[in-house]
Amino acid sequence: MNFISSHFIPAKIHIKEQPQTFKRFGAQWTPTILVMTPNGEEAHRIEGFLGVDDMLAQLELGLGKSLFKMEKYAEAEKHFRAVVQQYPASEAAPQALYWAGVSAYKATNDPGKLKETALAEQKKYPQSEWAKKASVWAG
Amino acid sequence: MVALAISWLKDADQALLAAKNQGKAALLDFSAAPQ
Numbered sequence: 001m002n003f004i005s006s007h008f009i010p011a012k013i014h015i016k017e018q019p020q021t022f023k024r025f026g027a028q029w030t031p032t033i034l035v036m037t038p039n040g041e042e043a044h045r046i047e048g049f050l051g052v053d054d055m056l057a058q059l060e061l062g063l064g065k066s067l068f069k070m071e072k073y074a075e076a077e078k079h080f081r082a083v084v085q086q087y088p089a090s091e092a093a094p095q096a097l098y099w100a101g102v103s104a105y106k107a108t109n110d111p112g113k114l115k116e117t118a119l120a121e122q123k124k125y126p127q128s129e130w131a132k133k134a135s136v137w138a139g
Numbered sequence: 140m141v142a143l144a145i146s147w148l149k150d151a152d153q154a155l156l157a158a159k160n161q162g163k164a165a166l167l168d169f170s171a172a173p174q
Contacts, residue, residue: 005146008164008165008166009148009164010145010148011151011154012168013170014149014170015169015170017149018151025167027169031171033169034166036154036155036164040159059166062166063164
């Protein structure tokens with residue numbers, strides 16, 4: 001799990017020791033995992049148990065979202081693309097593909113990036129909500 | 140959450156401060172797992 005140590009400052013908060021911290025961050029169920037930006041803003045929330053690959057995909061997605069919130073769009077896109085490439089069957093992948101397209105658009109202002117993303121969503125994940133959300137860019 | 144070879148802090152504010160100082164994301168794991 002070097003991925004976690006390499007990319008995050010991790011903290012584990014136990015319900016019996018710090019119920020007030022649960023309340024402060026709105027953690028109403030366990031496990032709940034929050035990815036917070038360096039500015040202390042919540043970027044991504046993971047609720048419920050996941051297997052290793054799905055968890056790593058969610059953490060990579062969260063890392064991308066954190067960078068996106070920091071307006072580091074090119075770096076964010078790399079992490080979103082990594083989710084799609086390394087964990088293509090994960091639940092996180094369609095969302096990551098969507099945000100990869102948005103990041104590419106934000107970095108370049110090229111609307112063609114959004115159209116490419118819509119087509120890729122339709123091809124790879126046609127049943128996902130993210131394909132539906134991206135479909136508006138296909139025209 | 141697999142805890143292998145990870146140095147977990149036990150304080151959210153400490154993690155947020157370190158994250159800010161190092162320009163990294165913080166990961167807050169809210170758990171009820173047996174300790």
